[in-house]
Amino acid sequence: xxxLVQSGAEVKKPGESLRISCKGSGYNFNSYWINWVRQMxxxxxxxxGRIDPSDSDIKYSPSFQGHVTISADESISTAxxxxxxxxxxxxxxxxxxxxSVRGVIIPFDNWGQGTLVTVSS
Amino acid sequence: xxxxxxxxxxLSLSPGERATLSCRASQSVSSSYLAWYxxxxxxxxxxxxxxxxxxxxxxxDRFSGSGSGTDFTLTIxxxxxxxxxxxYCQQYGSSPWTFGQGTKVEIK
Numbered sequence: 001x002x003x004l005v006q007s008g009a010e011v012k013k014p015g016e017s018l019r020i021s022c023k024g025s026g027y028n029f030n031s032y033w034i035n036w037v038r039q040m041x042x043x044x045x046x047x048x049g050r051i052d053p054s055d056s057d058i059k060y061s062p063s064f065q066g067h068v069t070i071s072a073d074e075s076i077s078t079a080x081x082x083x084x085x086x087x088x089x090x091x092x093x094x095x096x097x098x099x100s101v102r103g104v105i106i107p108f109d110n111w112g113q114g115t116l117v118t119v120s121s
Numbered sequence: 122x123x124x125x126x127x128x129x130x131x132l133s134l135s136p137g138e139r140a141t142l143s144c145r146a147s148q149s150v151s152s153s154y155l156a157w158y159x160x161x162x163x164x165x166x167x168x169x170x171x172x173x174x175x176x177x178x179x180x181x182d183r184f185s186g187s188g189s190g191t192d193f194t195l196t197i198x199x200x201x202x203x204x205x206x207x208x209y210c211q212q213y214g215s216s217p218w219t220f221g222q223g224t225k226v227e228i229k
Contacts, residue, residue, distance in 0.1 A: 044209065
């Protein structure tokens with residue numbers, strides 16, 4: 001069974017750093033891009049960026065470029081999203097989702113359960 | 122950046138009725154790379170349709186997608202109780218990939 005399992009909820013203060021994770025199982029992790037999607041409270045979905053774990057090629061949405069860093073460790077089938085200095089406006093649910101680009105192109109067919117990040121003083 | 126505009130914002134229907142959701146793009150969507158997702162409260166989104174009209178694995182055939190260029194439609198032929206949710210369209214043909222603002226399908 002394909003699964004993306006994300007790390008648990010986080011409560012942080014403004015200015016703190018944070019890294020959340022997304023671990024894939026049940027499939028070849030290197031064969032799918034991992035994407036990160038933000039959902040602010042009561043709002044819609046926003047694509048943040050993606051990584052190809054096979055070569056660590058990364059693409060960011062201009063809205064998030066410079067504010068977050070996406071990375072992956074293929075040896076443990078895990079992707080990461082990190083912040084160096086959180087703001088209150090980073091409070092949101094963050095989802096990872098895989099994207100098939102080898103063979104049939106299928107977007108976001110499996111999602112993690114989400115990681116709730118709360119930033120408050 | 123391609124802006125996706127979904128309409129209506131809210132659709133009030135009864136079980137058994139037909140739902141028609143619209144997604145209009147500010148520019149032509151490359152290769153019909155348009156997807157639809159369903160999201161229920163407290164859950165991650167679920168892929169329903171990709172490539173404008175292909176159903177994802179396990180999606181019942183009462184869900185169908187159509188359209189090309191800038192105009193796309195998701196149709197739910199007969200609403201079941203579990204179909205009341207928020208639906209998002211997404212284009213993945215041109216970076217940055219973008220989502221519509223969502224259409225809420227609620228019980229009338």
